[in-house]
Structures are given as structure tokens and as C-alpha cells.
Amino acid sequence: MATLMRRPFAVANALKSPLQQSCSRATFQRSFQTQASKPQTFRPATPLQAFASARQSVFRNAFQQGSKRGYQSAAPPNPLAQGNITQRLIYGGAIFGGTLLAINLIFNRETREDGGMPPFERSYLNDTFLHTGLGIGIIGIAARALHLNGWSYRLMSANPWLVLGIGLVGSIGTMMGCRATPPDNYMVKYGLWAGFNLTQAALLSPLMFFSPAILARAGLYTVGMMGSIAFVGATAKQEKYLYLGGPLLAGVAIVALSGLAPLVLPVTATRTLMFTENLWLYGGLAVFGGFTLYDIQKILHHARMSERGLMRKDTVNESISLELDLINIFVRMVQILALQQGRNRR
Numbered sequence: 001m002a003t004l005m006r007r008p009f010a011v012a013n014a015l016k017s018p019l020q021q022s023c024s025r026a027t028f029q030r031s032f033q034t035q036a037s038k039p040q041t042f043r044p045a046t047p048l049q050a051f052a053s054a055r056q057s058v059f060r061n062a063f064q065q066g067s068k069r070g071y072q073s074a075a076p077p078n079p080l081a082q083g084n085i086t087q088r089l090i091y092g093g094a095i096f097g098g099t100l101l102a103i104n105l106i107f108n109r110e111t112r113e114d115g116g117m118p119p120f121e122r123s124y125l126n127d128t129f130l131h132t133g134l135g136i137g138i139i140g141i142a143a144r145a146l147h148l149n150g151w152s153y154r155l156m157s158a159n160p161w162l163v164l165g166i167g168l169v170g171s172i173g174t175m176m177g178c179r180a181t182p183p184d185n186y187m188v189k190y191g192l193w194a195g196f197n198l199t200q201a202a203l204l205s206p207l208m209f210f211s212p213a214i215l216a217r218a219g220l221y222t223v224g225m226m227g228s229i230a231f232v233g234a235t236a237k238q239e240k241y242l243y244l245g246g247p248l249l250a251g252v253a254i255v256a257l258s259g260l261a262p263l264v265l266p267v268t269a270t271r272t273l274m275f276t277e278n279l280w281l282y283g284g285l286a287v288f289g290g291f292t293l294y295d296i297q298k299i300l301h302h303a304r305m306s307e308r309g310l311m312r313k314d315t316v317n318e319s320i321s322l323e324l325d326l327i328n329i330f331v332r333m334v335q336i337l338a339l340q341q342g343r344n345r346r
Contacts, residue, residue, distance in 0.1 A: 117234065117300075124303035124315065125234065125296075131319035135197050136326060142201035147208035156206055160263060163203075170199040175320055183314045193316050200327060210334055214341065218333035226292050226326055233296030242301065244294045251287040255280055281332050288328040295321045 117125075146152065155163060178192035207215065233241065261276035299318045306313045 118307075120307045121300050121303040124306065124313065125299060127315040128299055128318040128322065131315050132322045132326070135193070135319055135323045138194065138197040139201045139204065139323075139327070142198055143205040144208060146202060146205040151202065152206045152208060155202070164263075167199070167203045171196065171203070174199055178320065179317050183312055183316070189316060193320070196320065197323075200323070204327070204331070207331070207334060210338060211341075214334060214337045218330055218337055221333050222326060222330040225289060225329060226322075229289055229292045230296050233293045234300065236297070238304075239297060239301060241293050241297050244290055248287060248290050248294060251283070252291070255284045255287055258283070281336055284328060284332050288325050288332075292322070292325045292329075295325060 174192050174196035178189060178196055181189040181192060183189065258276040258279040261280075262273060265272055265276075267273075295318075298321075302311060302318065303313075305311045
């Protein structure tokens, strides 16, 4: 008892030591048994398994080689993209000059009989071009600003019929109001003209989703096309192409209806939708190219009438027609270039 009082944990230690020894012995035995490796048995592969593994390795190697070829293959060389900027400008100028010469030889065989453009007609045409350039500049700057503020996302997420209705009402309303306002009322006329340009900018702001390279090329092609056609119309015989008004009006009606086809036709009518899309793109280019020729001759005709006092000089109204021609040609150029880029990526 005295021993137990002096060493209170002696019994516990005495009982604990045999348990630790037995546990350590059992642990050693288990570890020794688990360390003993089980002999592996190698089974010969069957012919079916060998064929499957060989086919899998062949497919893996072919996929790796194909992926390497896909990433390492070089794009086909473009002769216009080679060389420095001077050579590119020379190539572009040669193409533009050749196109202008060809159009002039085809459509402008009969030139003016009065020996050239009179000063009043030249001044009238230059003022019209000035207002056209200012209007296009307003549209471009406003469309960029609206796109940066998120207007394009809200416009594309809205109901297409609602956008179409509001766009037509805004565009046609401001255009008709500007045309009906006399030139003497500068504030109202230029206010409606600015409203027309802002309406066009609001409708065209989703074009900013395209690559800047595509927009720049489309703008260059549009200016080249309209410049060459305007040159032909300005140097051609007086009132030679004014008869195109009726056929062009019928053509623009067909193009407009083809543009509304995706809103009416079902998605399953793929061939019809492809036909209407091509009609809207390439038929629209031809129609609005003809409208450019018609509008230039109409502007010169109005200049002669204004010089005689038969009508008032109004270059703002004349510029609206050229703006509409340029916008429609530019939109189609952008879509054609975007489709070509998509095909090249495939």
C-alpha cells in the first residue's frame, strides 16, 4: 500500500507496457505482411486487344500530326499584302485607276456637249459633296460614341420589328421634314438634317462590332465605287441617265422586300433565305450604284434649274440622297467582306 501511495502510476505503467509490446509486435507483423509483394501475372494480349491498341495509337499519331499541320500551316500568299506601304498604294491606285477608266469607257462614251461643267454647276456639286462629307462624319462619330456607351447591345437585344418601325419613322420623318423646310430657315433645316444623321448613326452603331480592318476596307471600296460612278455621272451627257429613276425605284423595292425576308420566312427555308440574302447584298450594290449615277445627274439638273431661277438652291436636300446611297453601299460592303473572312477561316 505504501508502495502504491509513493508510486501511484506504477500499476498503470505495468499494465501499459505489455499492451505496447503486443501492439508493436502486431503492427510489425502487419507491416511485414503488407510489404510482401504479390507476384504479378502477365497475361498475353489477345489479337483483338492488340488490334485495338494499335488502332488507337495510329489515330493518336494522326491527330497529333494533323493538329500540328493545322497550327503550323501558313496562309496563302496575298500579292497585295506583300511589300512596303508604297507598293501597296501603287497597287491600290492602279486598281482604282483601271476601274475608273473601264467604267468611263463603258458608261461614258457620250460626254457633255457644252465643253465641260459650268462654274455654277461645279459649285453646286461641290457644296453637295461638302454636306455629304459632313453628314457622313456626323454619322461615324455619333455611331462610335453610341457604341461605346452600350447602345449597340441594347439595340440588338430589342424587338426587331420595334427597331424597324422606330427606325423608319425617325429616318423618314426627319428626312421629309428636312426636305420640306425651305433653305432660308437655317436653324430648323440644319436641325432636322442633324436629326436625320443621328438617326442613321443610332441604326448603324452595331456595325462597330466588326473588325476595324473590315470597316476601313469597306469604306475605301465604297468611296472608290461612288467616286468612279460620280465621275461618270458628272462628265456624261446632260440628262443621259435620268430615265433610270423608274427602274431603280422598282429595284430598290425588290431589294427592300428581300431584306425583310428573314423576319417573315421560317429558319428551315435555307435556300430561299440564301437567295434573298444574295439578292439583298449584290442586287443592292447594283441598285444603289445606279442610284448614285442617277442622283449625280439629278443634282446637276437641279443646278441648271436653280441657275435659271426655276427652283431654289438647296444642297442639303441633295446631300441626303448621296448619304443614303453611300450608307447602303457601305453596309453591303461590310457584310460581303465579313462573309469572305468567315469563309477564309474555314
